[in-house]
Amino acid sequence: MTKGDTVTVKLLGRLDGENPGNLRRVIAQMLVENDRMVVDCSKLEYMNSEGLGALISCLRIAISSGGDIRLAEVMPSVKIMLELTRADKVFQIYVTTEDAVASFNS
């Protein structure tokens, strides 16, 4: 789904096991076209450190070309993980996906 120049990606289930590797590949690909991305985490139940690592390396790619990856609708268990690892200082986190998308326009 593309809204203007901002891409919204929805994550489902658990970000562990083999998923982080796959995620990194897929997002890196998408970032080539659009470096402004919102990740809808409303259905993301769990993220382990590898998953977080994958998201952070994708963030680096986005930032290096002047874009950003912003998170939206983060569930409590994932929020706790982000707070523990200080990743909540690294990502901009929004309550709704719409807000996150809108933030790119301001």
Add this chain to the structure above:
Amino acid sequence: MKITSTQDNGITIIRLSGRFDATVADQFKESVQQLCEKGLSNFVIDMSDVSYIDSSGLGSIITFLRKIRLAKGDIKVASLSDKVRSIFQLTRFHRVIEIFDNSESATLSFNTLHGKE
């Protein structure tokens, strides 16, 4: 194991003393069988002199309990030593049978009707 029984106001109080293990489980079953045949249905088992109980002892009490509850009666136990009490707790038996720290209250509790919360 010594088994004696007395009556108090329609309630039968069974006093056990010694070790309640597999070797005496049959003796217990026989004694209670005789009491049941007399038509008695409310019992208090006073275990103040019971030093130890194992699974056969517990098993025979449960079998007795089931029979009595089917006959609309009940059994309560009283004065458990620490060791016996912890066996009751570990096997979750405390959920099935009411435990008192003295047999007088156990006996009285049959006659008063409390509403449960």
Add this chain to the structure above:
Amino acid sequence: MSQQKMLWPPLTVDQCRLRAREKIDMKALILLKEKNCRWVRSFFPSRHPGMITLCNNSILEFMVDFAILSGCTEIRMVMDEPGMDVEQFFKSGSRWGARISYGNSMDGDTLGHILEKNHAFCKDTSLLILDGFFFINYDKSLDYSQLISLNEPGINLTCSTGSMFYVEDEAAVSSFTQDPVDCPECSISPLATLDDLLQISIRIMESEQNHYVLPGYGSEEGMVIGSNVEINPTARIIKPVILGNNVRILGETVVGPNATIGNNVIIDSGSQVEQSIIMDGSYVGHHLTIKQKIVEGQRVIDPRYQKTLTVEDGFLFSKMETNQSFSIVRTMINLLVGLCLAGVQLIPYILLGSIRKIQKDWSVKTTACFMDSQGTTRTFDMVHNNLTTCTGKIFAALSLDKFPLLGSVIKGKLRIVGNRLLEATPKNRKQLHDFPEYIPGAFFYSESDGFAPDSPEEEISERFYAVNRTVLKDAIMLLKALIARLT
């Protein structure tokens, strides 16, 4: 705290002197009903709610301290869901200089019922009754023994999760209709949510450390430290902080303000712990920020969301493993017995098995069964044996229906003697959740007792053996089972 309501006329000086001379004995009754503390279990499943610690002191311990401060010499703890950890910690109370005993109640018992059940304890004495799951706000420097006797006929303090009262004797309980009275010297705070636990902890650390007896040494204002604590010189400790025993705080960390660290905890380098509680036996990894959270091993609990995150990355958070007794003897015996039995049974199994296969008399089904009370499963080949036929009876007598399981026994995946293998159904899962000692085996304990499966007798028998397991007892059980089948 609101003003004290004077409902009863104060005692005259002579009455006070008389009371002091009489030295009325008082006993304490601590009632922990599951309904008041059930919420705790979902966050801390491995302990009894009364053992949850605030500033490294368990809630029950605060209650015991208060009871003793009030002049009680005997304390009885009555629980409807008893905890072995409670009795193992308090034992007979000699550490506190009081006699502690234990009793049982049933879910739904009223206070009246409980007094009946503990009549031998409660008779002929004044009672301090702590009924519920709450925190008592008191000050150890005040003389509570006098306070209570100066407020005839009793005190009644109430909060949303329980009440505390003092009565002259148990008969007075039923007629105790006094409205709750505020008492400036003590009050009770409810423990209804995680936030209550955290906020009370912080309050104690900030301004009330002197009010309570907290474990550790308080050489400085605002700091309580246990024994064997190592703090790296580059670590920053910001008061108020409470540290337990055997704590390692590594370099570049920031601990505090308002941090309680339990016993046997490592805070690894670069991490920050603020306004949080780290429970006993936790490892906190590098460069983590823990703010307003409760950590127990791998579990990070956030009071804001009432959510527990179980962290699977061991390098972030993990439990400090205590030395587990590894029974090599048991493993060897399992292997040997498994091999022996398999050897003896092999030929009869093949012979009889083929005959029965033709008769279509039995079947082997691969079923998933539970391996422990946490719900881990493994698949086993279970035999469904028709016992009515002659061959069926011989099959069972020679224990050949256990043959397919011996493979797992030899591989070390299953014990030779243990609890009955339960199929992985939700019903069985529910049954197991309060049976932490459950370990399944090829031959099960209640076989030799001959109870019907799923009967209460069988459940109690299984639990009894599970708790009293020894290698010798297992061996005897096995022999009994084998012999019982042959006859």
